Amino acid sequence: MAEAYRFGIEEEMFLASARTRAAPQRSVSAFHDEAQRRLKSVERELLKNQVEICTPPAARFAEARAGLAALRAGLAEIGRRHGLLVFAAGTHPTASWPDQKQTQKARYEAMMEDLQIVGRRSVVCGLHVHVEVPRPERRVDTMKRLMPFLPVLLALSTSSPFFEKRRTGLAGYRLRAYAELPRTGLPELFDDAADFDRYVAGMTKAGAVKDPTYFWWQVRPSIRYPTLELRVADSCTRLEDTLTIAALYRCLVRLLDRRPDLHARMTGASRGFVMENLWRVERDGVHATLIDEASLGAVPLRKALDATLALTEEDAEALGCRAECEHARQIVRRGSSADIQVATYEAALKDGRSERQALSAVIDWLAAETANVAA
Numbered sequence: 114m115a116e117a118y119r120f121g122i123e124e125e126m127f128l129a130s131a132r133t134r135a136a137p138q139r140s141v142s143a144f145h146d147e148a149q150r151r152l153k154s155v156e157r158e159l160l161k162n163q164v165e166i167c168t169p170p171a172a173r174f175a176e177a178r179a180g181l182a183a184l185r186a187g188l189a190e191i192g193r194r195h196g197l198l199v200f201a202a203g204t205h206p207t208a209s210w211p212d213q214k215q216t217q218k219a220r221y222e223a224m225m226e227d228l229q230i231v232g233r234r235s236v237v238c239g240l241h242v243h244v245e246v247p248r249p250e251r252r253v254d255t256m257k258r259l260m261p262f263l264p265v266l267l268a269l270s271t272s273s274p275f276f277e278k279r280r281t282g283l284a285g286y287r288l289r290a291y292a293e294l295p296r297t298g299l300p301e302l303f304d305d306a307a308d309f310d311r312y313v314a315g316m317t318k319a320g321a322v323k324d325p326t327y328f329w330w331q332v333r334p335s336i337r338y339p340t341l342e343l344r345v346a347d348s349c350t351r352l353e354d355t356l357t358i359a360a361l362y363r364c365l366v367r368l369l370d371r372r373p374d375l376h377a378r379m380t381g382a383s384r385g386f387v388m389e390n391l392w393r394v395e396r397d398g399v400h401a402t403l404i405d406e407a408s409l410g411a412v413p414l415r416k417a418l419d420a421t422l423a424l425t426e427e428d429a430e431a432l433g434c435r436a437e438c439e440h441a442r443q444i445v446r447r448g449s450s451a452d453i454q455v456a457t458y459e460a461a462l463k464d465g466r467s468e469r470q471a472l473s474a475v476i477d478w479l480a481a482e483t484a485n486v487a488a
Contacts, residue, residue, distance in 0.1 A: 118432060119245045120363050121340075122177055123167040124355060125158055125238035125348050126188070126483065127205045129198045134473035136162045136208035137197060144195040152187045154180075159221050161214045163238060164188065164199065170245070174356055174434050181352055182486035189484035200479035201355075202450065203237060203273030203287030203347030206472045210234045210277065223323075231293040238348040239287065240270060242359045243340035244366045252334040252341045253309045255369050256300055258376035259332055261383070262365050263299075263345045264390035264403055265421055268414050269441055270346035270358055271398040272450035278472060280458065284398030284451035287347050288391065291329070296322070299387060300330040302379055309334070331391075341366060345391075350450040350482045353440055360437035364425035367432065375424075382406075398452065399445045415445050453478065 128144070130137045141161055148155045148164060156165045166184040171177045185199075192199045213236055215225055225232045246252050271285035283289065291297055303309040316322045325336045331345035343362045349355040369375055376383070386404050393401040394414070402411040418441055422429075429435045448456075457478045461471035 117245070117247050118363055118367050119170040119172050120177070120359060121168050121170050121243040122181065122355065122359050123165060123241040123243075124181065124201060125163055125165045125240070126199055126201045127208070127238055128162045128164065128192070129200065129205070129207065129476050129480070131193070131196045131198050134198070134207055134476040136205055136212065138212065141195070141197065144191060144197055147191050147195070148188060151191065152184055154184065155188070157216045157218070158238075159216060159224070159232075160236065161216055162205070162208065163216075170243075174360060174437055177359065178352070178356055181355065185352060185484060185486050189480070198476060198480035200476065200483045201238065201272070201348040201350050202454070202479050203239065203271070203285060204276045204290065205236055205238075206275035206454070206475050206479075207278055208236050210236050228294060231295075234293060235291060236276075237273070237287045237291050239291075239344060240346040240348050240355060240358060242343040242346075242362050243335060243338060244343075244363045245338070245340050246366060247370060249334075249339040250306055251370070252339075253303050253306045254373075255341055255366060256332050256334060257302060257379050258369050259341075259365060260299060260379065260387045261376055261390075261406070262421060263331055263387060264394045264401075265414065265417050266343065266358055266362060267345050267347070267391060268394040268399050268401060269354065269361075269418075269444050269449060270349050271394065272347040272350050272454070274451040274455050275458075275472065275475065278468075280455070283396050284400075284449065285347055285395040288331075288345070288395055294329060296327060297329045298331060299384060299391075300328075300333060302381070302384055347450075350453075350479055352486050353437075354444055354450070356437045357440040357444065360429070360432075360434035361421070361425065361441060363432060363434065364428035364438060365421075367428040368425050371428075398449050418442065418445060450479075450482075 154167045158165050168177050168180040188199045273287040276286050390403045401414050403417050405412050429438045454475050458471045461474040
């Protein structure tokens with residue numbers, strides 16, 4: 114059964130100077146060159162102070178865990194040799210967007226020419242998870258029915274409480290910043306695959322996009338693989354949190370494949386409730402309350418997670434990821450990365466350190482925890 118829902122994980126990460134804890138101002142080409150030479154599945158991202166790692170298609174979580182652990186450890190080691198810290202978070206606590214330098218690549222140059230300032234301001238990193246759908250023609254329907262689960266997945270990943278050297282007051286600011294870009298947020302409520310194809314045809318023919326990879330929705334069908342790609346999550350500081358989100362998302366894809374009745378009638382109101390719940394999670398992370406469409410009442414995120422885990426219990430068993438899914442409860446109990454970043458920052462200020470020193474303490478925690486890959 115696990116072979117039918119193979120998955121791949123992509124993690125975007127930031128760089129910081131080990132000396133100043135700021136986004137590096139000098140060239141980081143030597144770091145990128147060594148990382149791509151020595152490690153498999155390492156890519157450059159939109160900005161030079163970013164790096165991306167990814168796993169090949171896997172059927173079991175032990176494979177993904179080993180692959181990501183080796184890549185994270187390898188990047189940390191290479192970073193040390195180049196005076197850099199590597200860390201996973203949705204936003205860079207000490208970076209200033211006007212100072213960031215773009216990676217020289219034809220796709221990125223074309224994007225920046227199109228997006229202008231909203232592209233240059235997009236100093237964010239996300240976690241992307243691909244899951245193969247046994248019947249790819251059902252991906253558009255599955256995408257639509259996945260929407261109500263997106264706020265829970267985002268809450269578990271929230272890791273972006275700082276932006277432009279400031280505390281934002283939000284647990285997950287990344288999606289707010291990313292929303293400046295066109296074709297982001299929730300996908301439309303497409304009637305079916307044909308309706309989606311008509312949209313793609315119109316957008317490409319009119320020159321709005323080159324291809325569907327320029328639809329940066331929170332979940333989208335891939336044009337390269339028979340997968341549905343999750344894009345709502347912040348980049349997770351802790352490896353176990355990444356695996357939990359990947360496992361729960363994979364279970365949800367299987368759940369919706371075997372339960373075509375679940376969320377079968379998504380309406381404009383349904384999408385509106387999801388949008389409100391996403392905002393609540395962006396603001397409050399794992400401490401949010403969510404609107405339950407069935408009762409029209411508000412429930413703590415913990416209860417929404419309990420309901421999601423109960424729905425996917427059979428799927429977690431079939432896919433061999435019960436432990437990874439259960440770890441979600443621990444994230445809610447202890448707090449997401451955002452909670453710990455804020456606690457680290459506040460503790461540093463309480464100790465009499467300056468704002469800059471407090472943000473440096475956050476960077477140090479992020480880098481240490483990103484490299485902590487012990488099972």
